[in-house]
Amino acid sequence: MSKKERLSFEEALKQLEAIVEKLNDKDISLEKSVALYEEGQKLSKICSETLESAALKIEKIDQSKSASEND
Numbered sequence: 075m076s077k078k079e080r081l082s083f084e085e086a087l088k089q090l091e092a093i094v095e096k097l098n099d100k101d102i103s104l105e106k107s108v109a110l111y112e113e114g115q116k117l118s119k120i121c122s123e124t125l126e127s128a129a130l131k132i133e134k135i136d137q138s139k140s141a142s143e144n145d
Contacts (some may be wrong), residue, residue, distance in 0.1 A: 081117070083124040090117040 081089070093114045097107060 081120055083121055086117045086120040086124070090114055090121065093117070 093110045096102060097110055097114075102110075
């Protein structure tokens with residue numbers, strides 16, 4: 075997946091949930107578990123970055139609102 079094809083938060087979260095479900099399967103091989111874990115880490119990073127970006131945007135909006143109310 076290239077950066078241009080970055081998943082949305084919802085898509086990444088859905089895939090991450092599917093990976094967690096697969097990892098809970100007792101019959102999964104070690105190799106498959108490691109591969110799924112690695113993919114899960116990438117998806118988790120996408121979700122974290124997206125949430126962090128959203129939080130920063132909200133903070134900026136709140137600061138702008140506060141600044142305009144104080145004028």
